Amino acid sequence: MDKDYLIENWLKDDLNDVEKDMFSKLDDAQLNEYIIENAQHFKASYFSKSDDFNTFKTQYKSSKTPVKKLNGFSPLLKIASVVVIGLGLYFAFFSNTLTHVETLVGEKSVIELPDHSKVALNALSSIEFNTKNWDENRFLRLDGEAYFMVAKGKTFDVKTENGTVTVVGTQFNVKQRENYFEVKCFEGIVKVTSDTITRKLLAGDVYQILNGKFTEGKIVTSAPKWRENRSEFEAIPIKEVLSELERQYNIQVTFKNxxxxxxxxxxxxxxxxxxxxxAITLPMNMTYELSSSNLVIIHGKEN
Structure with missing residues (x-):
């Protein structure tokens, strides 16, 4: 008797006793039963709701372009396709463990990581990390500025566009803005690498690359000032200072002279x-003008 006929009627549960006996003697009978048994465990997800079949069929027929039908597409292959598609949907919807957190203008936030390490994000900053196997692979990406309080454990890496910071358990601040990369170590030991420049920082050390120029410095504070709602600068170009002002107050700053x-x-x-x-303009012998609710004009002295 034809093998495809037996498989097709077996799928329909329409075999008589003689045909069932013949089906059980097929070489791949056990494989067929295994696939059907496991395919029953797949359920439709709750991400979307489809129209009833007749409505869907009518819409599909009215919009589809004709295609050639493949002959010889066996029932077994159909079942295998369902299983593969089901697995693909499962992993697409349920295995994504990537977490993205960002702050808006003038906003700050504290995030607790899976190992109870904490990250304080400054305004207009973001982090991204994968919670899968976090204890074995403590790694995140930073765009902006953040203060890290890292729990003891395996190596902890912070990657930015400008460089990478590697620690075990410590407290440090990373600032990554356009043409500005700075790491301040407040506790423990921090390893910083940017391009070809690698340094090991102890508590109180500062690593800075500003407009392509590398410098090292010292701090005496126990935490970054921005966590106390103050921004602090030491010999930083005024344009960087005013950029930070824009991030904290949701304003636009323009310059004159x-x-x-x-x-x-x-x-x-x-x-x-x-x-x-x-606080910014007076020491620099400048003046300011509040032109509108979100526009500030900074004036220098006329020559």
Whole structure:
């Protein structure tokens, strides 16, 4: 008797006793039964709801382009296809363990990682990490600025566009902005690599690359000032200072008669725009103008 006939009627549960006996003697009878038994465990996901079959069939026929039908597509192959597609859908929907967290302008946030390490994100910053096997592979990507309080464990890596920071258990701050990469170590030991420059930082050490120039420095504070709603700078171009002001206050800053590469040392608060502007402009012998709710004009002295 034809093998395809036996398989097709077996799938329909329409075999008589003689045919069942013949089917059980097929070489791949056990394989067929195994596939059917395991295919029963797949369920439709809850991500979408389809129209009833007749509606779907009508819509499909009205929109599809004619294609050639493949002959000889056996029932067994159909079952195998269902199993493969089901597995693909399962992994697509349920195995994605990537977590992305970001902050908006003027917003700060603290995130707890799977090992209870903590990350404090400054304004307009983001991190991305995979929770799968986190204890064995502690690694995340940073865009912006963040303060890390790392629990003891295996190596912990922070990767940015400008460089990589590697630690075991420590506290440090990483700032990665356009043409600006800075790492401050507040506790423990930090290894920093950017391009060909690698350094091991101890508590109080600063690693900085600004506009392609590498420098090292020292700090005496126990945590970054931005966690206290203050931004602190030491010999940083005024354009970088005003960029941080924009991130903290959701404003746009323009300049008139200003050398934007002039270096600024000082700090500004995050909770009062006028006080922040005074703290920036007064030491630099500049003035400011609040043109609208979100536009600030910084004026330099006329020559």
């Amino acid at each position: 200003i050398n934007t590469n002039r270096l600024f040392t000082g700090e500004f608060v995050h909770n009062n725009l006028e006080n922040a502007l005074i």
